[in-house]
Amino acid sequence: MSNKMWGGRFSEGPDAIMEEINASIDFDKILYAQDIAGSKAHVRMLAQQDIVSADDAKAIEQGLDTIAGEIEAGTFTFSRALEDIHMNVESRLAELLGPSAGRLHTARSRNDQVATDFRLWVRETLDGLDDQLGGLQHAFAFKAVEFSSAVMPGFTHLQSAQPVTFGHHMLAYVEMLSRDRGRIQDARKRMNESPLGAAALAGTSFPIDRHMTAESLGFDRPTANSLDSVSDRDFALEALSAASICAVHLSRFAEELVIWSSAQFRFVKLSDKFSTGSSIMPQKRNPDAAELVRAKAGRIIGAMNALLIVMKGLPLTYSKDMQEDKEQTFDALQNLSLCVAAMTGMVGDLEPNLKELKKAAGSGYSTATDLADWLVRSLDMPFRNAHHVTGTLVGMASDRNIELHRLSLEDMQSVEPKITEDVFSVLSVDKSVRSRTSYGGTSPVNVKKQARSWLKTLEKE
Numbered sequence: 001m002s003n004k005m006w007g008g009r010f011s012e013g014p015d016a017i018m019e020e021i022n023a024s025i026d027f028d029k030i031l032y033a034q035d036i037a038g039s040k041a042h043v044r045m046l047a048q049q050d051i052v053s054a055d056d057a058k059a060i061e062q063g064l065d066t067i068a069g070e071i072e073a074g075t076f077t078f079s080r081a082l083e084d085i086h087m088n089v090e091s092r093l094a095e096l097l098g099p100s101a102g103r104l105h106t107a108r109s110r111n112d113q114v115a116t117d118f119r120l121w122v123r124e125t126l127d128g129l130d131d132q133l134g135g136l137q138h139a140f141a142f143k144a145v146e147f148s149s150a151v152m153p154g155f156t157h158l159q160s161a162q163p164v165t166f167g168h169h170m171l172a173y174v175e176m177l178s179r180d181r182g183r184i185q186d187a188r189k190r191m192n193e194s195p196l197g198a199a200a201l202a203g204t205s206f207p208i209d210r211h212m213t214a215e216s217l218g219f220d221r222p223t224a225n226s227l228d229s230v231s232d233r234d235f236a237l238e239a240l241s242a243a244s245i246c247a248v249h250l251s252r253f254a255e256e257l258v259i260w261s262s263a264q265f266r267f268v269k270l271s272d273k274f275s276t277g278s279s280i281m282p283q284k285r286n287p288d289a290a291e292l293v294r295a296k297a298g299r300i301i302g303a304m305n306a307l308l309i310v311m312k313g314l315p316l317t318y319s320k321d322m323q324e325d326k327e328q329t330f331d332a333l334q335n336l337s338l339c340v341a342a343m344t345g346m347v348g349d350l351e352p353n354l355k356e357l358k359k360a361a362g363s364g365y366s367t368a369t370d371l372a373d374w375l376v377r378s379l380d381m382p383f384r385n386a387h388h389v390t391g392t393l394v395g396m397a398s399d400r401n402i403e404l405h406r407l408s409l410e411d412m413q414s415v416e417p418k419i420t421e422d423v424f425s426v427l428s429v430d431k432s433v434r435s436r437t438s439y440g441g442t443s444p445v446n447v448k449k450q451a452r453s454w455l456k457t458l459e460k461e
């Protein structure tokens with residue numbers, strides 16, 4: 001049997017394989033709410049413009065509500081033969097109302113319909129992510145206040161560099177997430193135009209009011225060019241790009257959690273809720289949630305690449321290639337949301353091991369820069385000379401396998417005779433972090449102030 005929605009000029013139905021490659025209903029049914037909202041806005045406008053009668057419009061709206069109820073109750077039968085969500089809904093509407101249901105599709109095509117539905121879904125999902133990321137920022141900022149003066153090693157090249165505060169490290173992620181949210185909000189702003197009424201590609205001869213439908217669907221305005229409206233998916237690409245960057249940020253903290261929770265580091269304890277055991281090794285507490293967040297960045301970036309490649313070189317306007325936009329976008333954004341939720345749980349439950357952190361903060365000659373700075377400040381030595389003197393002292397300590405502050409004053413003076421007892425005052429990790437009061441620096445005072453101000457901002461949202 002040929003397709004009842006568009007089969008007028010067809011004498012045969014599709015091959016089974018055609019149906020399988022062509023149908024999108026298995027994944028686009030999640031657009032049902034957006035599809036129904038778009039249709040209701042459209043038919044209301046058609047009635048207002050006297051393109052359909054008020055009675056037909058009312059019946060269509062009621063029919064659409066019935067269908068939404070059926071889908072939500074799980075009693076709706078989705079059909080692959082009807083290809084996608086748009087035709088599944090419309091076909092059911094015809095069953096409910098008879099031929100008058102067919103008036104809904106006046107001055108509309110599936111091309112502008114799907115562009116509208118998909119934009120609505122992406123917009124809603126971005127809003128949800130933005131909120132969720134605010135929650136994750138809050139979890140980080142909360143830890144930052146709590147551990148604003150806890151020292152830990154700061155790393156470059158994963159080698160001990162300089163002591164920092166745990167709170168400062170938490171706030172680094174609050175900043176990253178704030179830019180992620182900025183990108184999401186920015187993408188949302190740019191995508192918030194309604195393609196509905198662009199019809200197949202050229203617009204329509206019916207006297208539609210695109211401003212009305214745009215407004216009723218919460219868009220800022222209608223899109224200005226009908227060809228562009230049905231042929232671009234840059235809004236999804238921007239969403240995926242913002243999502244990818246955010247996923248990369250999350251993957252970095254995930255990796256730190258994996259390292260920090262290892263028996264070799266013992267910097268933090270992850271809660272039981274976000275760890276798993278091993279079926280053979282009873283001692284194990286594996287950071288599975290963190291590992292999965294780390295891995296899912298790959299999947300999200302993959303989705304962005306996949307959609308970029310689908311769109312690359314596509315001539316205007318709509319091509320069926322574009323049906324491949326959805327699975328990737330749904331999967332990527334849903335997985336990012338899951339990652340943010342898991343990360344929020346892990347951060348909230350995170351217990352830093354202050355003793356280990358402090359021990360590690362002092363190892364690896366992490367206060368060598370403080371010693372060099374002392375030489376500059378107290379002896380008026382040029383920094384390059386101070387660097388050299390300090391390097392010699394680090395070498396001496398390292399040969400003896402001791403920490404810098406374990407060298408005696410005589411040892412120090414054998415390298416630089418003008419060094420005084422006062423030098424020991426800068427070699428402790430607490431002093432080191434306390435001295436880093438430059439704007440954005442790691443001192444507990446800075447960190448506490450910033451963390452509190454973040455909490456205040458986030459709690460107002």
Ligand code: ARG
Nearest residue numbers: 024084110111114318322323
């Ligand atoms: N399921 C289709 C998609 O996702 C809807 C648009 C179909 N348009 C068309 N001209 N065949 O892209």
